[in-house]
Amino acid sequence: MPVQDDFYYDDRYADDEEYAEDEYAEEEGFFADEEYEQYEDEERAEPEYIEPPDDEEEPPRRKVKRGRRALRWVVALVVIGLIGGGAWYGIDSFFGYDDFQGQGDSDVVIQIGQGDSTGAIGTELFNTGVVASAKAFVKASEDNTKVLGLQPGYYVMKTKMSGAAAVTQLTSPTARVGVLQVRAGTQLDDITQPDGTVTPGVFSLLAKASCANLNGQNTCVPVDDLRKEAATADLAALGVPGWATGPAGKSTDARRIEGLVAPGVYDVKPGWNAADLLGFVLKSSATKIQSAGLASSSQVQGLTPYEILTVASLIEREGVNTDFGKISRVIYNRLNDKMRLQLDSTVNYLLDKPVVTTTDADRQKPGVYNTYTFAGLPPTPIGSPSANAIQAALQPTAGDWVYFVKCEKNGLSCFAVTIEEHNQNKDLARQRGAY
Structure with missing residues (x-):
């Protein structure tokens, strides 16, 4: 299609009389040359603004769009209001939640983990069938501050409990089970x-920690079962550290795991057998012992890690924390110095x-644990x-002492380098009524 002087020319209307030059120009607001000249010097008129009639309505389509926009704003404001003003409660009240009725049916053991929130506890209860929903x-626990103080561990609950009943049971003093507390210096036997x-x-x-009454059945594991497992089980399988399995395995009875149960609180699950119980406690203890600094590479004066553990057990039983060093x-x-230890704790x-x-x-009684008659360390921790x-x-602690005796009623000891100083300390201890 040809183009002249950047003006597009359409020849479809070239022969049409209706589009003669004058008429076309007049329709489009143009004038012939002679007419244009007479207006050439006249001032142009200012355009006149014509206001639309008052009763003129906007096109229907425009009204629909504005209505939709208004509706969208309303919905947005409602959503923002729900989020900012408590959407949780609004949803709860609108949708509700499942809840059982009553005090529950059969016994079940649930576990609360370290740092579990109320929501996490609710999920555990739901997963074990205790409540109908988290x-x-x-x-039900919103107004019960005891829920926030729940300790990690195992708790006996019932299936199909109402939320309120679950809160009451979980916060009762008898709900928690399986708590084992071992104090420093505790030995295996009574x-x-x-x-x-x-x-x-x-x-x-x-044995006591293993006890719970679940649906009329007692879960207690007898002491004899624990002793038998300790004496015969594979020590490595029980979780005893590798540096202790060899020397501890030389013992022929349950005392071979003496000292390998670290002080602390343990949560054991009622229903576990003797192997489960000892395995859990010994594995956990191995971690505690390592955290205290004792490892396979530890060595003091040529002693092995197991012998260092034995020394630690003697320290624990012989004095108070202030004197440990x-x-x-x-x-x-x-x-x-190749001196006999002569410690009453071993006797x-x-x-x-x-x-x-x-x-x-x-x-004077014979025995490998009598450090008055046998030189060196006892065969196991005590x-x-x-x-x-x-x-x-x-x-x-650095020092030349080779003697000590408890010389205060609070358990503090007096230390000496010579036997003469030691005898003086013993006399002082008797005067003070230390023993």
Whole structure:
């Protein structure tokens, strides 16, 4: 299609009379040359603005668009209001949530983890069939501050409980089960004190922690089952550290895991058998012992990690925390000087009724744990050493002491380099009524 002077020319209307030059120009607002000249010098008129009539309506389509925009703004504001003003409660009230009725049916054990929120606990209860929905528990616990104080561990609940009933049961004193607490210095077997009272050992404490009544069935694991498992099971399979399996395996009875149960609180699940219980406690203890600083590479004065653990158990049973470093030094100095340790704690380890000071008859009894008659360390630890005792065994306080005796009623000891100083300390201890 040809183009002239940038003006597009359409020849379809060239022969049409209706589009003659004058008429076309007039329709389009143009004038012939002679007419244009007479207006050439005239002033141009200002355009006149004509207001639309008052009753003129906007096109219907425009009204629909504006209506839709208004509706969208309203919806947006409602959504923002829900989010900012408590969408959770609005949704709850609109949709509701499932909830059982009553106190529940059969017993079930649930577990609360460290740091679990109320929502996480509700989810655990829902997954184990305790409540109909996590929300039922969350809503019921809103005004109960005890829920926020729940400790991690195992709890006995019932299936198909209402949210309110679940909150009441979970916060009751009897709900939590499986709590094992081992104090520093505790040994595996029970100790009968001079006054006749019994201090339970690890085996008794673990047997008690295993107990729960679930749907009329008792889950308690007898002490004898635990002792048998400790004496015969594969130590590595139980979780004993590799550096301890060899020397501990030399023992022929349950005492071979003595000292390998670290002090602390353990959560054991009712229904576990003896192997499960001991395995869980020993694996957890291995982590605690390593965290205290004792590892396969540890060495002090040529002692192995297992022997250092034994030294730590002696420190734990012989004094108070303030004196741990000095007692550790006395033990290492005696071992280095080829002196017998002569510790009453090792003699008491096998006695039915241990006392602070042993008698001459007790000290003359034969046995590998009697450090008055046998040189060196006993064959195993004699209790559960704390992290502080382990650290003292790894880093003894510098000094030349080879004697110590409890010389204060609060358990503090007096230390000496010579036997003369030691005898003076013993006299001082008697005057103070330390023993």
